[in-house]
Amino acid sequence: MSKDIRIRKGLDLKLKGEADKIIVDAPPSSIYAIKPADFHAVVPKLILKEGTAVKAGEPVFYSKYDDKVKFSAPVSGIVSEVLRGAKRRILEVKITTNGSDEAINYGKLNPSDANADQVRSMILESGCWPFIIQRPYSIIANSNDIPKGIFISAYATAPLAGDPEVILAGKLEAFQAGVTALSKLTSGSVHLCVGKESILKNIKDAEVHTIKGPHPAGNVGIQIHKLDPINMGERAWTVGPEDVAIIGNLFLTGEFKPERTIALVGTDVKESDRKYYRTLVGANVNTLVGTVDTNNTRIISGDVLTGVKLSNDQFINFYHNTVTLIPEGNEYAFLGWMPFTRNHVPSNAGTSFSKLLGGKRMVDTNLNGEDRALVVTGEMEEMMPMDIYPLQLIKACMAGNIEQMENLGIYEVAPEDFALIDFTNTSKLEAQEVIRLGLDLMITEVG
Incomplete structure (x- = not known):
């Protein structure tokens, strides 16, 4: 049975630099990368070596502690480099695309007619399993577990985060197929949380919940807590909305096509460039932002609260639908410690006009202070x-x-x-x- 959720605690950071709801194709990246660091607690074991030809959807490495969990190439081409760090730890597996779009076909499968073993096997073999995240611990789900519920948050509240309604435009059939497939893997229900006027309200094989409130209302962990809290020994799974569509597309076409719709946002992005860009998982960030002066601008894969800092030649995080560009915090306000001196930045402090006046604000990376004692303030x-x-x-x-x-x-x-x-x-x-x-x-x- 569906349940409406109202969140009262939290804070909406209203920032300048949001993306227009226009979707365009991003320039193709010549190199894509799979980064083990994007998959917390995964130790990769290589399947393909440098110089090996690879097809889209072909496994490149697997998890040492769960060898059924495979990580597949987003494009066809050549494994051009395996970048290693200290103690030969794998940092990136780079694939130089050949532009042929040659892909492994795992065969179409109607998720409505398939059983749980068939669904599980297809998701594992294709490399779609890393899209499934386990709670507790926020790590890739164990391939043998049966969760008590699967949770999908299609309600974004993070600052300047990509809107799921825009991201899923034209993908409702694939999204529905993904929801139906996932419903076969749980002993409970698939819970889908949406906004009041969502286009996803009529999705089948899921309990659709309407949610309202400030950030972090869009966090799937908050939704789990309100709908079906996790106790010791229990497992729940979470999947991002576009990741559900990628899984659904696998069943509809038989191919692993990890399309990613990225919202390019932030005050350091030209207003004409603030749009949604369709690309593939693991694309080079410079295909979206060009060459950026990183001394004065920070490139963030993700939103400003939880994202990861990137340089010009790095690759977008496996799970992110947002790339944010904001000023580096290398300019300091005179007497900035005094009240009412930094009113252009967002603040929850009562001494700031930005809280009293409201409106959208600019943000940079300045911490506005040093480490202080951890005290009880409420x-x-x-x-x-x-x-x-x-x-x-x-x-x-x-x-x-x-x-x-x-x-x-x-x-x-x-x-x-x-x-x-x-x-x-x-x-x-x-x-x-x-x-x-x-x-x-x-x-x-x-x-």
């Missing part, structure tokens, strides 16, 4: 819609106290749920990093 609780104590959970993670972490709700959270706390807390604490380290400890000690 500001973290204002940003956390879950029924947990965020400050106490952060402290438990810092102390490595597993029992306290369990009692305080570590199984329900992911780093992105603490992104607003990163932005608003006066201590300048990197809460997302602390929570990620706490989750990694739980993976090691509890599993």
Whole structure:
């Protein structure tokens, strides 16, 4: 049965630089990359060596700890480089495309007629399994698990994030096929959270929930908490809306085609270039942004709260639908520590006109202060819609106290749920990093 969700806690960061709702094809990238760093806790084992010809949808490497989970090439071409770091750790597998669009065909399969084993096998073999993320821990799902529910958030509230309604334009048939396929893999329901006027309200084989509220209402972890909280020993899966369409397209066509629609946003993007660009997973970021002066502009794969910094020659994150360009915080306001001196930037502080006057604001990377003591102020609780104590959970993670972490709700959270706390807390604490380290400890000690 569907359930409406209303979130009251949180904060909408209204920033300048949003993308027009126009979709165009991005210039093709000559090189694509699969980056193991995009897949937390995955240790890659190479299947193809440098110089090997590869087809789109052909597995390039697999997970050491779950060899059924494969990572496939987004394009056909040649494995041109395996970039390694310290201790020969694989950083990137680069594929130089030959432009032939030659792809492996796994055979069409009607998800309505398929059983769970057939659906699971096809998703695993094609390389679509990495799109399925497990909660707790926010890692790629175990290929043998049966989750109690699968959650899809088609409601974006992160600053300047790509609108799922635009991203899924022309992909509703594939999205429906993906939802139907995923419904075969859970003992419970597929939960789809949408806005009030969503085009996805009539999707079948899912419980459709209407959600409303400020960020982080669009975070799938918040939605899980409101619909079916995770307890110790339970598993739930999450899948991004465009990733559902990629899975659905696999069943409709038999081919792995990881199309990615990227919103190019931010005040350092020319207004005429702020659009949605269709490309493929692993594309080089310079196909969207060109050559950027990274001394003065930061390129972010993702949104400003949770994204990853990129250089001109790097590649867009496997899961991201947004690329953001904002000024580097290398200019400092005179007497910037005084109230009412930085009113052009967004703030939740009562001493800022930006909060009192509202409207869209500019943002840069300046931290506006140094590290400070971690004290009880109540500001973290204002940003956390879950029924947990965020400050106490952060402290438990810092102390490595597993029992306290369990009692305080570590199984329900992911780093992105603490992104607003990163932005608003006066201590300048990197809460997302602390929570990620706490989750990694739980993976090691509890599993």
